[in-house]
Amino acid sequence: MIHAIKGTRDILPPSSTTWNRVEAVARRIFANYNYQEIRTPIFEETALFARGVGEETDIVSKEMYTWEDRDGTSLTLRPENTASVIRAYIEHRMDQIPGPKKLYYMGPMFRRERPQKGRYRQFFQIGSEVIGSESPATDAEVIEMVVAILTGCGVKDIHLIINSVGCKECRPGFNAALKEQLQSIKQHLCENCQRRAETNPLRVLDCKVPADQPYVEKLPSILDHLCQNCTNHFATVRQFLDDRQIGYEVRPRLVRGLDYYTRTTFEIVHGALGAQSSVMGGGRYDGLAESLGSKISSPGIGFSIGEDRLVMILEETGAAEPVSLDLYIAPMGDAALRHAGILARDLRLQQVSVEVGEGKLKRLMELANKANAKHTLILGDNEITAGTYALKNMTSGEQRSMTRSELVDHLTAKN
Ligand SMILES: [Zn+2]
Ligand SMILES: [Zn+2]
Structure with missing residues (x-):
């Protein structure tokens, strides 16, 4: 028997419903902030990540899935998406279009990490990039938006950490x-x-080894070394966050794992996951586009949410909404089954979710319960002849007799 590869997994119902809901919330909020989706390929030339992410990072030095293609080109499954988005931005001359480009993405990334709780080798990110603005107002808007996405999904107790590098x-x-x-x-x-x-001495600040911490804590703080422009930029970002009453902690050790970050870096952690509970990370990357071949200066800022961990938090904290069905029909007999099929089609056309069962009544009622049906309808020859339906509300237990059009009105009004 063949199993899924270590570090990968199948996302099954009902969990997949939470995934879909998270993605729908994110798409809606991205649209509110005037972002549009970009979809880049899942594999790219290895050189893109080596240059874009940084040779010295753990990602590039030991975690990438890299192989030689039949023509000898070195290819890599994307370990993150920012480098690909910037490549696409340069390749399609998006710098020629006036105004900052606000792009979002969602999809799988690949890193050969040690499998552990909440970490997978194929994992999913929801992220965004704004390219073409170095304004601190952009940083504040991005941070505000990512907070809105996480809270919109139902995450409570989020803790925002910011820094300037x-x-x-x-x-x-x-x-x-x-x-x-x-x-x-x-x-x-x-x-x-x-x-x-x-x-890369900056990365020492990132070390998670407990024995190192007393030494790392005494190292100099970057905030004491910022130039005047960076100091002003960071102060303005903070002021804009204060204006919006977004709470945050300034943590001078927050340098993030990737080499390309400049100025603002930020991370959101969540309590339910323990010490290393980052659910989202991001930052500004003003020189990245130039280092990937852009002829003109294209400062940018982005973030990525770990969708696997986000869904895990929602499920562990009970914030994942249960899947439910509007109506379960239990037809008794062949004529009722035909009738039920037409009724179900008409209701589904009006956005009512319907399941039609087949079999013994007792078993169908069990299935209706399993499906978390809001209503059930037992359909027999009598109901068809009389043209009335006995609709049962599964929450209240109340049963009401209604005509076909009353039934349709009742079920569509619930949506
Ligand atoms: Zn260390
Ligand atoms: Zn500076």
Whole structure:
């Protein structure tokens, strides 16, 4: 017997309903903020991610699914979508269209991570990118929108963390200060940090190894090294968030896992998942488009929500709505089955969800309960001849006799 590959899974009903609902909420909110969808291929040339995500990141150095195509090209399953969106933006000359481009995406990403609770090798992200604006107003709007999506889906207790990681003017100075301090303490740090102390000192701040924390906490803060422009930018983002009464914590260690971030970075964590409970992460990436070949400056900002974890939170906190059916029809006999088929077709055309059962009454009532039917209708020869229906409300237990048109009105009014 063949099983799904380790780290992948089937999303089955009723969970798939929660997935659909989350995606519908996100699409509606994206539309409210004037975003449009972009769909990029699931695989790209490996060089795109090596350049766009950064060679030194865990993603590129050890987690990508990479293979050589028949013509020798190195291809990779997308481990994230920002690099692909920027590639598409440059390739289709979207920089020529006036105004910032506001794009969203949803779909599977692939990383060969160690499987653990809430982490999969094929996982799903809902994300967005705004390209062509460096305004702090954009940052605040993006953060406001992602909070709206998560709360709109039913997530409670969200905790927003923000930071600024500086720009190409001020980060080298911070990196140098960090590197210098790391020289004296790096023998106490984990193997990864010892390597990063040389190659990418900023990433040491990201280390989750408990034994490293007392040392990492004493490292310099990036907020003390921001240039004037970055300081002003961050202060304005904060002011705009304050204006909207969006609560946040400033955490100077929030540098995020990807190399391309500049200035604003942000993350939302949720309590139900423990310490490493990030459900969404994002940030500004002002130089990314240029590093991928854009001739003109295209500053941008984006985020991605981990949809697997979002759905898990909704299911664990009881915020996942149960699937329900408007009407379950139990036809008794052949004539009733024919009649039920036509009635069901007419109701479905009016957006009423209907199931028609077949078999013994007792079993059909069990199935109606399983389906969480709001109403049931037992249909026999008497009802057909008289033209009246006995509709039972499954919540109240009340049964009412009604004509066909009363039945249609009653069921469509409920929707
Ligand atoms: Zn700066
Ligand atoms: Zn470490």
